[in-house]
Amino acid sequence: MWPENNSDGQETPPRRSFIEEARRAQIIGAAITTIAETGFDAASLAQIAARAGISKGVISYHFAGKDELMEQVVTQVYTSVTESTLPRVLEQESAIAMLRTHILTIAAYMRDHREQLMALREIFTKFRTPEGRPHYGITANEGIYEALEGLYRAGQDSGEFRPFDTRVMAVSQQAGIDSMFDYWATHPDHDLDIHARELADLFEYAVRPQSPGP
Amino acid sequence: MWPENNSDGQETPPRRSFIEEARRAQIIGAAITTIAETGFDAASLAQIAARAGISKGVISYHFAGKDELMEQVVTQVYTSVTESTLPRVLEQESAIAMLRTHILTIAAYMRDHREQLMALREIFTKFRTPEGRPHYGITANEGIYEALEGLYRAGQDSGEFRPFDTRVMAVSQQAGIDSMFDYWATHPDHDLDIHARELADLFEYAVRPQSPGP
DNA sequence: TTAAATTCTGGCCATGTGGCCAGAAAATAA
DNA sequence: TTATTTTCTGGCCACATGGCCAGAATTTAA
Structure with missing residues (x-):
């Protein structure tokens, strides 16, 4: 049901740090803008990261893919x-x-x-x-x-x-x-x-x- | 108006050999089938050529791109x-x-x-x-x-x-x-x-x- | 302050892409 | 037949992609 499982197996939303929450929101926003402007195909992780002003690896770190x-x-x-x-x-x-x-x-x-x-x-x-x-x-x-x-x-x-x-x-x-x-x-x-x-x-x-x- | 210009500059359809006409039709058909089955993105020239049973270069030979x-x-x-x-x-x-x-x-x-x-x-x-x-x-x-x-x-x-x-x-x-x-x-x-x-x-x-x- | 955990960077990798070409093969012309 | 043009092959290229990682930087804990 949730995208990630806790170690205790509870079906609760994953506990996220402040930084994690902020980064995820920022990356999602950058993805929306990039897709809207350039289309889905051209919206590569590199493009999205560039728009967010962060390194590409950050996306891989905060999202499974x-x-x-x-x-x-x-x-x-x-x-x-x-x-x-x-x-x-x-x-x-x-x-x-x-x-x-x-x-x-x-x-x-x-x-x-x-x-x-x-x-x-x-x-x-x-x-x-x-x-x-x-x-x-x-x-x-x-x-x-x-x-x-x-x-x-x-x-x-x-x-x-x-x-x-x-x-x-x-x-x-x-x-x-x-x-x-x-x-x-x-x-x-x-x-x-x-x-x-x-x-x-x-x-x-x-x-x-x-x-x-x- | 026409996709290609003749050397004499006339706006007539390009004269094509029998082989050329047949190949173009075959490749267009293979492209339609491939796109319909796998979607536009996955329909690479390699896929289309494979479905038509020809080498990839043939497409480049008969079409500008x-x-x-x-x-x-x-x-x-x-x-x-x-x-x-x-x-x-x-x-x-x-x-x-x-x-x-x-x-x-x-x-x-x-x-x-x-x-x-x-x-x-x-x-x-x-x-x-x-x-x-x-x-x-x-x-x-x-x-x-x-x-x-x-x-x-x-x-x-x-x-x-x-x-x-x-x-x-x-x-x-x-x-x-x-x-x-x-x-x-x-x-x-x-x-x-x-x-x-x-x-x-x-x-x-x-x-x-x-x-x-x- | 020191130690540990979290977060980030920059670069590397294998993969797949469209385009291109040298030379083989086949069709056509002489 | 031989010469010439058309057609085809297989492989190479530069490029972009998503994923990955070692180690640096930063934040948090002790």
């Missing part, structure tokens, strides 16, 4: 976005409001944490095992999909939503959000607010019951 | 999918029918050309210039976006579609299609037909005029 460093980056960013987003969604009272809030809140988070999300997306798409399988492919979204499916089913049960395949809707909504980020990251002048509102409209229309058109 | 080989792969796959898809869309008579046909036809193409599309997606997401910028990032979709926007505007002008931001709709629809492929590629037992029909429904509901719900 590049893999553990990448895992820590993912954990930190993923935790942060979830904590900033999920409560806002859950406090809504209708399924429709939850849907809108999900999209709008994530867009707001993107605006303030562009670097972190760029790093996360780089790692998700490019981090592979030695055998070539993704560490965090689309399967890493499974948790999100299941949460969204719960939201959809609630809306369908209450009659707010029409019947549809919840898995397809979840995959598509998450893809819509990811593409919003990708497009904005590539076109920084693109209006993220408008995009978010339009995307919320899109899915609101997509899920609502509707009599056949003329 | 790895970059030109990747470009040729993209060109071939992109041309193929466009030729198989676009005519079907254009023969439809209503904007709604075009929308549905676009999604369903691409899904059908996916089923029969999984390997090619996996390679294309690998190259799109991972092929970078030495400076770290993507060769074909999301900007490579610009042509698709513009075509879709034309379709949307036609539907809006005819009253088939509600008003919405066409750029956001185009980005989202393409993202929905790409995610359908990614999900299916990761979960081969996933029902691609159902997914395509549900996705077509999703966007049909999303674009149609609709009176506000209850």
